[in-house]
Amino acid sequence: DALPGENTFLERLLAPLIQGEAQAAYARQVPRPDASPLEAFARRFNYPERPELRTAEDIPRLGIRAFFFSNVASAVETGTFRALGGFSEEVLVNEDMLFCASLLKAGHRVAYVPEAWVLHSHRYTLPQAFRRYFDIGVFMAQAGLPSAGGEGMRFLSRQLAHLGGRLDLWPRAVLEAGCKYLAWHLGRRHRLLPCALCRRLSQLPAWWKP
Known part of the structure; x- marks a missing residue:
């Protein structure tokens, strides 16, 4: 869809x-013309105009953002990809982020290339956003990565x-942020929840097995 x-x-x-x-690179994602103002900002926040080259030395400074990587539009050296075992099938989502963490920790470098760009955005409803961030929280628990730290x-x-001055959009922005916050923390604690409930809260119910 990009x-x-x-x-x-x-x-x-x-x-x-x-x-x-x-050894790996990913492209900039530009919001589609029909993207909402909130989604358009999210794309610009995560995919700025400045290029970036990251190494393991950037992890203390950037924290979890050092591992940001999107396989929506990316490239990885074949030998490096195979040597690191490719994308993990053991995590629910964000296998690209986990791969980036392995890449940096193995001494490789990741480039963000904003000059290469794709049109890509979503129009999530609040329930869809909740399920997406529940799954991200699950991933964080599975991967053992550091907290997002504010x-x-x-x-x-x-x-x-x-x-x-778009005060009409402020309530939606705050509500969406609260929805994501709650979902993320529930996902982080998914092991305390019944499997049937996790299935209902997830974007990928088929992944959950009793």
Whole structure:
């Protein structure tokens, strides 16, 4: 569901790998024209215009954001991908993020290439957003990655500042943030919940087996 933004997309995405600057690269995601203002901000927050080259040395500074990586539009050296075991099938979601963590910890480099961009965004309802963030919370527990460390509040404060005078959108932004916060924490504690309930709260009910 992602569309390349221009004809040189693949050439630009692969450039860091071909030039030996990185072993993996991912593209910028630009919101579709019909994206809501909240979703459009989320894309710009997670996919800024400045390029980035990350190594294991950036983990103390960036925390969990050091592992941000999206396989919606990405490239990985074949040998490196196979050597690290590829994408894990043991986690519910965010296998790309877990792979990025393994990549950095193995001494490799990851490039974010905003010059290579795709159109990609979603229009989640609140129930859909809840289920998505429940699954992300489950992933965080499965992967044993560090906490987001206030990332949610940083996102919300910058989102409200971005909305500015659009006070009509503030209630939705706050409600959506609270929904995600609750879902994420429930997901982190999914082992305390009945499997049947987890199945109802998840975007991927078929994954849950009694």
